[in-house]
Amino acid sequence: MTSALEKIANTLTEAHTALIVCHLNPDGDCLGSSLALAFALEKLGKKISVGSPDGVPEIYRFLPGSERVLKAEQWEALPVDVAVTVECSTLERAGGFKDFVSQARRVVNLDHHTTQPSYGDLVYWDPQAAALGEIVYDLVKLLGVEVDGAIATCLMTAIVTDTGAFRFPNVTPRTLRLAAELMERGAHPSEVVTQVYDSRSVGSARILGLALSNLKVSADGAIAWTVITRKMLEEAGAKPEDSTGIIQVLRGIRGVKVALVFEENEEGIKVGIRARDGARANVIAESFGGGGHVGASGFTMQGPLEEVVERTLERVYLELQDCGLRVPH
Numbered sequence: 001m002t003s004a005l006e007k008i009a010n011t012l013t014e015a016h017t018a019l020i021v022c023h024l025n026p027d028g029d030c031l032g033s034s035l036a037l038a039f040a041l042e043k044l045g046k047k048i049s050v051g052s053p054d055g056v057p058e059i060y061r062f063l064p065g066s067e068r069v070l071k072a073e074q075w076e077a078l079p080v081d082v083a084v085t086v087e088c089s090t091l092e093r094a095g096g097f098k099d100f101v102s103q104a105r106r107v108v109n110l111d112h113h114t115t116q117p118s119y120g121d122l123v124y125w126d127p128q129a130a131a132l133g134e135i136v137y138d139l140v141k142l143l144g145v146e147v148d149g150a151i152a153t154c155l156m157t158a159i160v161t162d163t164g165a166f167r168f169p170n171v172t173p174r175t176l177r178l179a180a181e182l183m184e185r186g187a188h189p190s191e192v193v194t195q196v197y198d199s200r201s202v203g204s205a206r207i208l209g210l211a212l213s214n215l216k217v218s219a220d221g222a223i224a225w226t227v228i229t230r231k232m233l234e235e236a237g238a239k240p241e242d243s244t245g246i247i248q249v250l251r252g253i254r255g256v257k258v259a260l261v262f263e264e265n266e267e268g269i270k271v272g273i274r275a276r277d278g279a280r281a282n283v284i285a286e287s288f289g290g291g292g293h294v295g296a297s298g299f300t301m302q303g304p305l306e307e308v309v310e311r312t313l314e315r316v317y318l319e320l321q322d323c324g325l326r327v328p329h
Helices: 004-014 028-043 091-102 132-142 149-162 173-184 189-197 202-213 230-236 246-251 281-286 305-322
Strands: 017-021 047-051 082-086 106-111 122-125 223-228 258-265 268-275 296-301
Touching: 004 082, 004 106, 004 122, 004 132, 017 028, 017 091, 028 047, 028 082, 028 132, 028 149, 082 091, 106 132, 132 149, 132 173, 149 173, 149 189, 202 223, 202 230, 202 246, 223 246, 223 305, 246 258, 246 268, 258 305, 268 281, 268 305, 281 296, 281 305, 296 305
Parallel strands: 017 047, 017 082, 082 106, 106 122, 223 258
Antiparallel strands: 258 268, 268 296
């Protein structure tokens, strides 16, 4: 019997053109997986475009092929045989590429988040995968393409960033074996860690300081949160992407079960969530129309910042009670 991933490989092999679409606010797993798949399909002679509604954050511009990633307004809206959505549980997650995906002759949906995808002619969903990069690696092998240095670097970035440099509980023996094979193909985790975690801009260092000065912790120490306003970004001379990594600092505080960062942007209030020790970030995010992993999720909410913070904290308290991590008053 042909597996779902084999059917996807066959569909991509038969296609002449494809558009690979990242989700809003793409991370290293999304971008790395998308570019790795693009390189693999081009080895088969396909015409491939890669789109990201929010472009490529500066910390990921070291990725091979990052300069080719288009925003929706740059896309020529050409018809394609296949549109591949990457970690987009709903079409809304494709942002400005939503309509272009709908117009494709076939839609392939690849995801590993806990929320099962709700659309697509062909869907491959594996929430047990530590990173989507693991799934794309299997897909590349099914396509019969040899993993070269560029593909290996993209997939290593996917795995390193979605496992927190192999620190998160989603790491499996298979994850480490795959990382070892990618090293043999020319990628190294230290290079990814240096680029993503150890290469801060001056603006990112300043916004980190401002964010930590606003740090708040619940009375029992289980929840830590901070806010980042547009005014703070201006004062720091920082860009929105410079806030990347701040939430991990909060998550690292001893005793914290849920860390939150609230950021003002053009779409509303972007809320990042990190959870551990049994708390479920995805459950919190999904209650506000977002999604992600058990340990890392997010959503965007409209409304005054103070109201968004209050509503989110109420939901976090409920989640901690449901998980037995907090005694209800």
